[in-house]
Amino acid sequence: MSEQGVWTMDVNKEVLKLRGLAVPLTLLAVWWIMTNNEWVSAVFLPPPETVAATCVKLFLKGKIFVDLNESITKVAIGFLAGITAGFVLGTAMGLSSTIEKLFGPLFNAVRQVPILGWIPVLILIFGLTELTKIIFIAMGAFYPMTLNTFDGCRQLKKEYLEVARVFEFNRLRLLWRFILPSALPSILAGIRVSMSEAWMLVIGAEIFFKARGGIGDMMWEAKTRVQMDIVLITILIIGVIGFILNHAMKILENRLLRWRSSN
Amino acid sequence: MRKIASVFLLLGIITTLLSGTALSSDNPKVIRIGCTGSNRPVPGNTFGILHQLHLLEDEFKKDGIQVEWNVFKGAGPASNEALANGAVDFVTFGDLPSIIGRAQGKIKLLAIHETRRAAYTIVQPDSKAKTIADLKGKKWGVSYGTSSHLYFSRLVDKFGLKENQFNAISFSGGDGKAAFLAKQIDALNVGSDVTDYVALGQGKVIYGTDKAPELKGTAGLVVTEAFAKKYPEITYRFVKTYVRAAKLGSEPKNRDKTLALWSATGTPLSTYKKEYENVPLALIINPVPDEYTISHLKDGIKFAKEKGIIRKAFAFEDWYDGSYLNRALKELKLEKYWPASDINGKPTPR
């Protein structure tokens, strides 16, 4: 019997949690067995104990926090710049069909190119500076934000314009009181996607710009020196931070949406 | 309001594009230098001497000019990018990057930095390949845009083969070494650090510049035209200090000290000793272009154009500006100090 779409209450949360751990624990066991019996070379896959030990060492040494700080700073600045620009363009495009026709085609055309492709151009023209990296990250955050904001604003234009015309609201009031709150879900979704994109691009920037510093660079150096344990640890950290950022955005989203509906 | 927003947006885009480039405008209060460090962020040859003895800092201290050293992980190509962006003023790098740099932009060659740079092709220790032809279809790591790339191209050409007969994989910085050590590629081009690989049993040499001396590389010192035009006196004093450092390194009595200084780059002292056995250092870091180096560079230009690495060829005479070097040599009375070599690398009688 398949149980799709129906929440069967007799499977309680405890059992679910245990089930969720089953696969990871099995993998861990397999990992331990494989490395301790040397079925696989330690260079390829170090034993779990080694990885854990290295992890502890890294955190005690403290340098990892410096790297994390660098990466997170870059993400923060690029992200904020990107979503601001994205918000401005998205709203403008959503509200005015003239602007949409003006910027739309170019926007869609550039969107087809994977952001990574712009790296060589950015470097050749702007140089290998911190600013270039931030521009790169901002570009990545810019796109989802614009798209989502645009989507959100576009849907409501007609209905609310009618209302506004009836009540003779001026444009600014219209924007603040009606359009933005209605577009909020889309805008917040856009912020969330932009965040994941920005975090990924920080790692990308650190790998491809080949300058020193940051957690992505740490991972790449470890790969260059074939230090598998550090590679695994950095991947874990990158994933965890990505998760935290995503989760934080989700919480923010829920809070703001709740506030909105109570308004 | 919409119209205002769109105008601002346009302005924003344009100013961002322009400001990004303006950010790297040069500043007379700082002389920015770029170079390559292999293992450690410390340059070698004459630049190494300048760097470690702080000669430039001392020279310009009285004018309150600072000296900024940038050591690039990405070697030649990274130096080129920095030059092209106006982020550095003086750079030393290998033949191919400097040729590429000149083909694309306005830089001037001031002096030679290193001659007779060795290169070797190594394969995995258990490889059955004995000649270059045996490597056909195999994975060969090449750092595009570097001096090593020129060596690779010429090597392939020498044997009458074509580059696309090999599975040439692009690498930059230390990635090639990493891939080779992890046994992910079959062959790699290396420099004098070849002894590291061989000593540790990690690689086998199948060809090198010891068998083909004409493939040895040359490195040069360049400056951006903008800087030289704006600050000719500073450029001159830079070159003069450079020549002084080269003299220090060339003195036979300083040989041990110089080699020890160079080992700070991370390449062990023993490697340098072996590489330059019976070779006077004056020959290596001779800053004066002679028939040997000039012909080598001219060949390089022609070759790069043929292979499509550069789009436009250029004349060596347009590139090399010897006024600063000659003036420095005259002032320091070193015009006859360095031995000139003929087209085959043999010293010409003075």
Next chain:
Amino acid sequence: MRQTVRQKVITLILGLVLPVLILIAMEVVARFELTTSQLFVEPKVIFETLVDMIKGDELFINLGISTLRVSIGFVLGGAAGLLFGTVMGISRTFESYVGPIFNALRQVPVLAWIPLFILWVGIGEGFNISFIAVTAFFPMALSTCEGVKGVSKSEMEVGAVLEFSRFKQLSTIILPSTLPAIFTGLRLVLSITWMAVVGAELVVSSEGIGCMMYRARQQLQVDTVLVCILAVGLTGYTMNILLEQTEHYFLRWRKVAG
């Protein structure tokens, strides 16, 4: 709302304003050397390079190789994701076992997988294809799973009342309802796999459009880099359109049948 011809023309002109302005700006900056960067090329040069590269076969060969890699990875990863996502959406049990670790792995940004894959798979086509397939897998599985779960209860009840076999349920009820979500997933996967292939080729490769871009950068050839970007963009755009056409075809059929 049908646009009159006049409106259509205005739309077209408006759309071209920005690109033309940018071209002009580039020309001005390059001609008058307004920036310290020596690499600001004039549009004319870019165009010439484009023509040269089209005439030679370099561009198409490399583009073809990259497109091939994307397609293979896309198909492999997409199929696996489709399968995985369907099972996850249908079976609560399966989801409870596999869900957490799936979500955990999903958090890792695509690019962070590169070092791992290089170390494990080595350099070569194996790396390229497996990496692209993995990047395709996760979004596809997620979209499919959400689509399957979104099948409404009422539709399922119809199947239960009519006593459909599980297979029949799958093919006549679940799959058609999930199609929109699947296509959304496909579109997402398309852009992600293109990013993956460019990323993989920028890191290490011997041919492909990303590789071409990388070598051009090492040799300071901005025009080549720009042409490559143009090529990638156009190819991605074309593939996107093909996908949209396929989507319209399938969904139209569904509307008629449903």
